[in-house]
Amino acid sequence: MKRFQKYRLPLPLTLLAAVLLAGCITLLALWCQPNALRVVLAHFKAQPLLIVLNAMPIGLLLLLFTCLFRNVFFGAALVNFGVCALSIANRIKLEVRDEPVFPRDFGLLKEVGSAMGAYDIHFPVGVIAVVVVTTLLLAALGIFIGCKPFPVKKLRGWLGSLLGAAASFAVLVVLILTVYASNDLYNSFRVTNAYYIPSVFNELGFPYCFCHQFTTYPVDKPEGFRRADAESWDAQETDSVPGKPVNVIMVMNEAFSDITDSPAFAFTAENDPLANFHALQADPHAVSGHVVVPGFAGGTANTEFDVLTGMQTNALSATTTSAMRVINRNLDSLFRVFNADGYRTSFFHPGNDWFYNRENVYRWFGAEKTVFIDQMADPVYKGTWVADEYLIGLIQDEFEETMASGESLFHFTTTIQNHMSYTTAKYGEGYDFPPVDLNISVSEDVETMLRVYTEGVRDADEMLGSLWDYFAARNEPVVLVYFGDHLPYLGDNQKGYAELGYTEQEGWAELTSFETPYVIWANDAAAEALDWENAVAALELPEQISASFLGAAVLELTGRGDDTAWFSFLNDLRREAPVVQKQSCLLSDGTLTQTADESLSAAIRQWRQWSYYKLRYKEIHG
Template sequence: MRKHTKLLPARGMGLPLTFSLAVLLAGFYTLLCLWIQPNSLRSALSLFLAEPLLIVLNALPIGLLIVAFALLFANVFFSAALVGTLCGILSIANRIKIEVRNEPLFPRDLGLLKEATSAAGSYDIRFPWSAIAVVVISCALLVALGVFFRGRPLSPERPIWTRFLLRFLGAASTLGVLAGLIFTVYASNSLYNAFPVSNPYYVPSVFNELGFPYCFTHHFTTYTVDKPVGFSRAAAEAWDKGEQASGQGAPVNVIMVMNEAFSDVTDQPMFTYPAEENPLKNLHAIRESAHSVSGHVVVPGFAGGTANTEFDVLTGMQTNALSATTTSAFRAVNRNLDSLYRVFSADGYATSFLHPGDAWFYNRENVYDFFGAEEIEFAEDMQNLQYKGRWVTDDSLASLIEENFESAVSAGKPLFNYTTTIQNHMSYTTDKYGADYAYPPVQTSIPLSDEAKALLSVYIEGARDADAMLGRLTDYFAARSEPVMLVFLGDHLPYLGDNQLAYKELGINLTPEENGSAGFLKSYETPYVIWANDAAAQTLDWTATVAALDLPTDGTISASFLGATVLELTGRGNETPWFQFLNQLRRTAYPVVQKETVVLPDGTVTTLDALDQSGQELLSKWRCWSYYKLKYKDIS
């Protein structure tokens, strides 16, 4: 018989050489990922040399994947070709996403391939062809090497199935180690936040500086949305396809102003301001107006979390119910969502969002696009801004709201506007408005430490300016013939010192971490007032419409119900099944739901565990419906 021989026989490699090559190839692809990033490789490496742990954190996931597949395939080159191609594709996608949307690639984005493909045509994408070429060429070279060099069989004296089982167990063990690291070392926020970066709040910059492989792996455990128990996509789709009735509301202009850290803390009895000097004199006057309704909203966070309140108000979902770990609702948003913007847009409104801060902060530039806002303006887009210290003044922003309104009137459209201010943002140190700024003294009936006085004097100066903004806007819209409804609210209570220092000295007992305690809900309550000018009050039949809201006696509701309440006031409460459900939930069951604490319509405070079956089912429906919107609902 004629014998067949291989012209180019593959050569076997032992485990030591295989692992050594895995380390070298992991290093190569780590460098490639860093090179693909939209920043200088040299600047990234300079930080890595100063923080050598970053080298390990970036290379380790790549190395473990190469080892796992090398064991499975019995070929380190085939493994590296697969892993390297995957890393290259993800790095290129990260670069494109940063350049197009000013946001890096997160693991959760991998479930949105269909949405990403359909949206790609909306952007002018500049593909990094040199990076693509390097990824393709390196992959081809590794495949070629894998043809000629392969790993030596493990225990060649054993049967084939035994050898395959050993390879499989080795690969599974390696992947298990990687999974364990993802949920321990890579999940550590303290480690992630310990590395020095130029701007910890600008996520694309953090990715560029700490390395895409490390940051991407870290975010496997962040910004998650938990699947509620009992979730049924079919059931949620059925709820969402209920009767739609767009165009039924009155064409009233709606202006919503969420003022940074706005609170009525100075209404506490220990403050002794005379009426003419009261920091909130405009709020008090408007509360007494026959054309207003007021109370408090229970917001998601204490002393922070502005964007979470925006999310709750505009979508009707609850930040605190999304996940056991979610701290930023806006970072959990990566698809088009139902919101107040879409309801008003469907009724022919001009819609806008104004915020005199950075577009990238909280990823607002993308989220408001997902909400459906037509016009989105940040500080970089605004003209003639006025500053107090380094903060854009509330008065300056009031001018922009008025200009925005007049522009809509000129275009013949009613306006829905949501504005988030920034002036009274912390920190409340005496140099906030300049080293020589003279703050009016705090007037209280009890003695305070110098530190508490300083915090309060700076904060109250900002609250005074916020109240002046409220007064200016009501005066302006009161003089207009167009119907206008103004909604003014706070996003969270102010941060007044470590461990609630100023609150404690004032005798205000806040316990934001003690769910169900006396001071728990008070830790999250900020004031709101809804006011209508004469034209709007007449158009909406104000007295009867407000009475039909069936608000609690003290007007306290969760922030998630405020948007739906606004829709009901303008005659749009039934335009979508979602917001109709929210108004029914607020009216008939639970006006306040905050973490594990629930308030009944009669004011009784209870807990989730104490609710009967029907109550549990209502809240479950809210959670499941929210999950469907965040994960599955398609909105073109």
């Protein structure tokens, strides 16, 4: 019987076939996405570099497996199946969660398997069939068409195959760590909405964006981390007692600050933009100070993360990261503590649910109810953003509904009205901004920013005053927590702050530039339920605390400080070092230092290692 003769491609044709096959696999992977292929190709036509960036990793993977199998079609079959399967998974995840597939998802295969039953998943059967058939056809071609031996005799064996595969892999890794890691390159491409990650993936191409994500939103493994140690810390028993049955309302107001209290301003009691805040500070049932937040003039979601989880954004990585983007599993949070006590828990934000991936993140935080702009009826805008005034009614309605149901409420709202930029166009053409009284001279553009920003502060203060009046009149016990997420942006290179004299102040760079005001207030019913004076005295709150300690302090105030070992640890750490900000620590005696003693250093290391365990390993069901 005559032996079957396989046709063998010479090296030049093998390389040509690899290039053509890589292009075809790239097109098929893009076709698997939920958006029309013609739309993607239109973006690529306008920005041709995207063609190379999407095809390059696929081509290198194809070369890798071609070297190992010594057959370009077998290599193409495997790469086609793997890349397109990943692309289909991305399509399904976008449709289910409105979030793309990230490289870090490979570490969550167990969670993915258990979570699939919780979603109504519509598998794209036709797309899957095309991918499977294409893979089988490529494999069949590999049976009939092979590759001629490599021209260099010494490299024809397994040594040459391994060296070729290793070289392809090395080039791919270098490209991912350099070209694909470049934020400047990534941000240079035109997209419809740079903040909507699913749209960016669709427009720039899944292969390129997936490779870019290998080096974004990093979480560094802390030195000395041992999972067993963290598990033992987390499993510690605490001397918890039933929490006080008080309702807790937390409002984080966009860019809320007290910079207008600076001597540079000449406001009087008659035109004080923070009249309600100052009056509330003097209330016998209030405690106030400043929270030290993760970022300067931005990073709203990072402050949410720090306050609600007790972790620190700035400690997650040696490089800049986005806390909300590193989350991909259930986490301990204030929501879960109050859930365990039978509270109704909710989160409101008058922005899009995809921004900072809040729709998914707040589910992972344990919030039972989330309401975003698309679920808000007849929202009232001031300029381009939803007005603080509108949110007052939503919070009151949520409270009324909860009281009518006989439940207690833990609620968190993040506002948006006073978001930058602070230009005269912010509230529409012709808006009359009140003047800002100053004791110093500033440039015209800084004065404009101050007038626009201060108008937003007045509205934030009015919101606080309205909530104060409303809850003061209620018989149900309520604790109101009101604070800012970060200082406002007042020009490049901190121009506004420099002209106001802030940047010359001692401690500006280390702490003051990250400080926003907070106030915790209890109405009469809550003050009685909590034994206010003694409860506040027991908190031992200094004037400044890290945002990561604010939520834990609220838990302690309401009798829940020892409900979990985690929040109990945070309250103990706060008493030793009320502020931990990057390399600086503000000690309980007011000393600002960058050389903590061994005891404090050990506690901070434990905090970092415990946080890493929660982000990477701890399983929370429900």
